[in-house]
Amino acid sequence: MADAREQTTGLAEEIATRLCEQVASGALRPGQRLFETKFATEMEISRNTLREAFRLLTRDGVLRYEPNRGVFVAVPSMASILDIYRARRLIEVPALAQAWPRHEAVARMRLAVDHAERMASVLDWRAVGSANIEFHRAIVALTDSPRLIAFFARLSVELRLAFGLLKHPAVLHEPYISLNRAIVQRIEDGDQKCAADLLEDYLAKSERMIMASFARLD
Amino acid sequence: MADAREQTTGLAEEIATRLCEQVASGALRPGQRLFETKFATEMEISRNTLREAFRLLTRDGVLRYEPNRGVFVAVPSMASILDIYRARRLIEVPALAQAWPRHEAVARMRLAVDHAERMASVLDWRAVGSANIEFHRAIVALTDSPRLIAFFARLSVELRLAFGLLKHPAVLHEPYISLNRAIVQRIEDGDQKCAADLLEDYLAKSERMIMASFARLD
DNA sequence: ACCGGGAGGATTGTTCAACAATAATCCTGT
DNA sequence: ACAGGATTATTGTTGAACAATCCTCCCGGT
Numbered sequence: 001m002a003d004a005r006e007q008t009t010g011l012a013e014e015i016a017t018r019l020c021e022q023v024a025s026g027a028l029r030p031g032q033r034l035f036e037t038k039f040a041t042e043m044e045i046s047r048n049t050l051r052e053a054f055r056l057l058t059r060d061g062v063l064r065y066e067p068n069r070g071v072f073v074a075v076p077s078m079a080s081i082l083d084i085y086r087a088r089r090l091i092e093v094p095a096l097a098q099a100w101p102r103h104e105a106v107a108r109m110r111l112a113v114d115h116a117e118r119m120a121s122v123l124d125w126r127a128v129g130s131a132n133i134e135f136h137r138a139i140v141a142l143t144d145s146p147r148l149i150a151f152f153a154r155l156s157v158e159l160r161l162a163f164g165l166l167k168h169p170a171v172l173h174e175p176y177i178s179l180n181r182a183i184v185q186r187i188e189d190g191d192q193k194c195a196a197d198l199l200e201d202y203l204a205k206s207e208r209m210i211m212a213s214f215a216r217l218d
Numbered sequence: 219m220a221d222a223r224e225q226t227t228g229l230a231e232e233i234a235t236r237l238c239e240q241v242a243s244g245a246l247r248p249g250q251r252l253f254e255t256k257f258a259t260e261m262e263i264s265r266n267t268l269r270e271a272f273r274l275l276t277r278d279g280v281l282r283y284e285p286n287r288g289v290f291v292a293v294p295s296m297a298s299i300l301d302i303y304r305a306r307r308l309i310e311v312p313a314l315a316q317a318w319p320r321h322e323a324v325a326r327m328r329l330a331v332d333h334a335e336r337m338a339s340v341l342d343w344r345a346v347g348s349a350n351i352e353f354h355r356a357i358v359a360l361t362d363s364p365r366l367i368a369f370f371a372r373l374s375v376e377l378r379l380a381f382g383l384l385k386h387p388a389v390l391h392e393p394y395i396s397l398n399r400a401i402v403q404r405i406e407d408g409d410q411k412c413a414a415d416l417l418e419d420y421l422a423k424s425e426r427m428i429m430a431s432f433a434r435l436d
Numbered sequence: 437a438c439c440g441g442g443a444g445g446a447t448t449g450t451t452c453a454a455c456a457a458t459a460a461t462c463c464t465g466t
Numbered sequence: 467a468c469a470g471g472a473t474t475a476t477t478g479t480t481g482a483a484c485a486a487t488c489c490t491c492c493c494g495g496t
Binding site for chain 3: 010011012045046047048049067068069
């Protein structure tokens with residue numbers, strides 16, 4: 001979502017991606033109410049344009065409308081986490097299983113892992129989380145399917161939202177770097193089957209972990 | 219997309235679904251330009267509200283923005299058809315393979331097949347097409363996954379758009395009714411594996427057919 | 437006849453101001 | 467303490483305005 005786009009596409013979309021980034025980065029917290037007038041003046045745009053941006057993000061599941069009360073940052077639930085992981089399994093595993101080892105997205109995967117490792121060495125765990133998500137986007141990019149890629153982009157924004165809800169200790173992201181490294185290694189070696197199996201493990205482990213963190217919340 | 223929603227959700231969304239229905243029903247043809255002032259006055263809403271609706275539908279892939287020229291009804295290409303069928307396979311086949319035979323969506327599948335047959339007997343082929351798509355939505359509903367269901371709803375709108383582009387002979391929809399009947403029968407009998415195989419055949423056949431029709435166009 | 441280049445009109449992009457409708461808050465009288 | 471009504475804040479929707487951009491068509495030069 002919050003990636004390559006823009007140009008002259010229009011102010012509303014630009015605002016939408018900016019808001020999306022703020023949500024993903026944690027500047028806007030889940031459940032927070034977004035007042036139209038306040039944000040419009042802050043971002044120096046008109047209320048109408050802001051409303052267009054809100055509509056966009058509502059469609060993406062980043063924001064939530066309440067009929068006559070306004071928009072709020074979406075708050076992820078256990079049910080939504082389960083749903084997201086289910087969809088992830090459905091998309092990512094076949095994507096990896098049918099991967100062409102010399103697809104350009106493999107390089108993206110490698111870059112994402114490297115970046116995650118660098119960020120981990122500086123203890124910037126939020127950046128590690130972003131890099132890990134970029135890794136999985138690269139996996140989906142292996143399919144060359146615009147619709148699957150767009151769908152997954154939405155899922156990943158929602159996922160970042162959920163991560164933002166949790167406390168951010170190293171344990172949330174650090175263990176997965178080496179797993180990702182193993183996966184990309186297998187793909188580069190041409191062993192898609194094994195890579196897909198590893199990914200399945202990854203997803204199971206990650207899902208369990210995030211659910212457990214969630215349960216420890218409220 | 220153009221289904222259960224509404225209530226007090228807001229005028230823009232209501233307009234969006236109405237436009238979406240018009241697109242799906244063929245009242246708005248692919249490639250057609252949508253003038254803001256014209257539609258705003260016709261539908262008796264303000265231009266601002268209409269623009270919000272446009273933004274919504276752009277996100278769904280129903281409309282297309284061209285920077286300083288306006289919005290157009292999206293026109294499906296061969297590439298998009300291929301992409302849609304790829305995503306359909308990825309989602310529908312596992313959905314069916316893991317189906318619980320007494321899931322309520324099975325009844326929806328049965329109803330859709332019955333309806334398609336009735337419409338075929340009256341030679342209303344557009345309605346047959348809609349019923350067939352409803353059948354496949356019901357398949358995805360077997361997953362109980364809100365995100366997959368929403369994603370598939372988008373795909374199905376795009377698909378209807380593509381059908382609208384084609385000439386509408388019986389051959390486009392009629393052969394698939396009996397295939398659908400066979401699939402729902404297998405599910406009711408608890409033979410998911412066989413149902414999934416049948417679905418795979420269905421999709422392959424349907425894709426070949428639509429691609430051939432497409433090639434015969436321009 | 438052909439081509440370049442404005443002039444003018446149409447349409448979008450964005451803003452602003454206004455008001456009705458609804459929800460939240462506060463105040464008051466018991 | 468609390469029910470109920472008045473007040474305020476916010477959203478929902480509209481209309482008008484103006485700049486920016488694109489399209490068309492006409493005109494003049496070669």
